[in-house]
Amino acid sequence: MTKSEKTKEFIIAKAAPLFNKKGYAGTSMSDIMKATGLAKGGLYGNFESKDEIAALAFEYSYNQLKDDIGQKIRAKKTGVDKLLVILQYYKNYTVSPTVDGGCPLLNTAVDADDAYPFLKKKARQALQEMIGSLQHILKMGIQEGAFRSDLNVKKEAELIFAQIEGGIMMAKVLDDVTVLNRLLENLKNRMETEYMNNAE
Template structure:
């Protein structure tokens, strides 16, 4: 890695928590300068704009989350154990998030909406990847004979993801992590009572 590449990586690592906590509008170039200790010329010497930094900062935070949960899920062999690992991973998520500032996908999706199309595009790609991973796990459970063959994997993946993300949002707004944990328990119950009822 060249010196320039190391500097870019350093800037993104410092900027990522700022964008994840404060959003695009709430994060100024001055904030990034303060976090990195670099002058404005040092930032613009490595990046064309704040937009570029924000896009790469999202990728950095999202990849942190993806690698953290991915390592735990890959360590499990069966579809059932992989799904249970996901439910366990998000327990108490709002109290001790693995990524500084909480879920980067939810934060960026809400922040971007229609105001920042370049960020919305990044969030959409991440969402599709997450849903695809859930569908893959559900299909694995079906192939192994653990889940019903008639399970609609697309619909269930959407439901799982929506409940987890909705639970994170509710727990954060209410300052009550038990809301999220109850929803995760409900998902586990649904898996045991609905997915595993074999014909």
């Protein structure tokens, strides 16, 4: 890795938690200068704009989350166990998040909305990837014979993801992690009663 690449990586690593906690508008170039100890010229010598830093900062935070949960999912062999480990992963997430500032996908999606199309595009790609992974795990459960063959994987993947992200949002707003944990427990119960092949 060249010195320039190392500097870029350093800037992104320092900027990522700022954007994830304070949002795009709330994060200034001065904040990034302070966090990195670099002068403005040091930032603009490596990046064209704040937009470029923000986009790469989101990717950095999202990849941190993805790598962390991905490791735990890959350690499990069956579709059932993979889904259970996802639900376990998000337990107490608002009080002990993997990424400083909480879920980067949720934060960026809310922050970007219609104001920052370049960030919304990044969040959309991440969302589609997450739902795609859930669909893959549900299909695996069906192929293994654990889940019902008539399970609507698209609908269920969307429901799981919406409940997790909605639970994170509610728990953060209410300062009450038990809201999130109850929703995760509901999803686990749904899996045990609605998904399993022996469900009546």
